[in-house]
Amino acid sequence: MKILIHTQGGSVETFFQDNPDLAARILKEIQSTRVFTGDTITIAGDYSLTTFAASRVNRVDLIAEEDLPVWKYPPDILDVVELCEDEFRERSHLNDPQRLERRRRSKEPGEFARVFVEVEMAGGARIFLAAKIRVGLPVERLQRLRTLFSAAAVHFHMREGGTAILNLKNLVRVTFYPGPDVTPINAWPAHHLSGGDGAGA
Secondary structure, three states, rough: OEEEEEEEEOEEEEEEEOHHHHHHHHHOOOHHHHOOOOOOOEEEEOOOOOOOOHHHHEEEEEEEEOOOOOOOOOOOOOEEEEEEEHHHHHHHOOOOOHHOOOOOOOOOOEEEEEEEEEEEEOOOOEEEEEEEEEOHHHHHHHHHHHHHHHOEEEEEEEEOOEEEEEHHHEEEEEEOOOOOOOOOOOOOOOOOOOOOHHOOO
């Protein structure tokens, strides 16, 4: 198993455990929502002991041959997967603003939808995600997505396999395409120029 620690400063430290029993123990003990709740994250090898300030870690990646833990999402969030930027821009239609889906084009409750999410972390790292959701009642849709990104952490499947856990305490910005059809009452009504909203979204 590999463990990759991504810090705010942009460094990535890689650790490995080749003993299947020890790797299984690590995975069993990890809870995605609690990884960043302590003051530190400590990794002990045979020759070194490394401690990270949890508040300075943006992301932890877990890559293993055996099955990784299956952590739950909030209700109606079915899956979250990572995309590369090119795939994100193509699938969200940011490269073709005329095809951007309007935010207020609602679906019927019970239907499935894809929401594309761009996340910016402290230090400037950007992560591109696609979330599969089951559409709830209009008043619930905004709350579901906001709940997902207002928790202590969110986990997602990585492109090359494995699971990543994102420290949402270091979240700087999150942008949804399309955004929920319910507008927050404190939102400023303006279009996202760099995201193609000038097309009238």
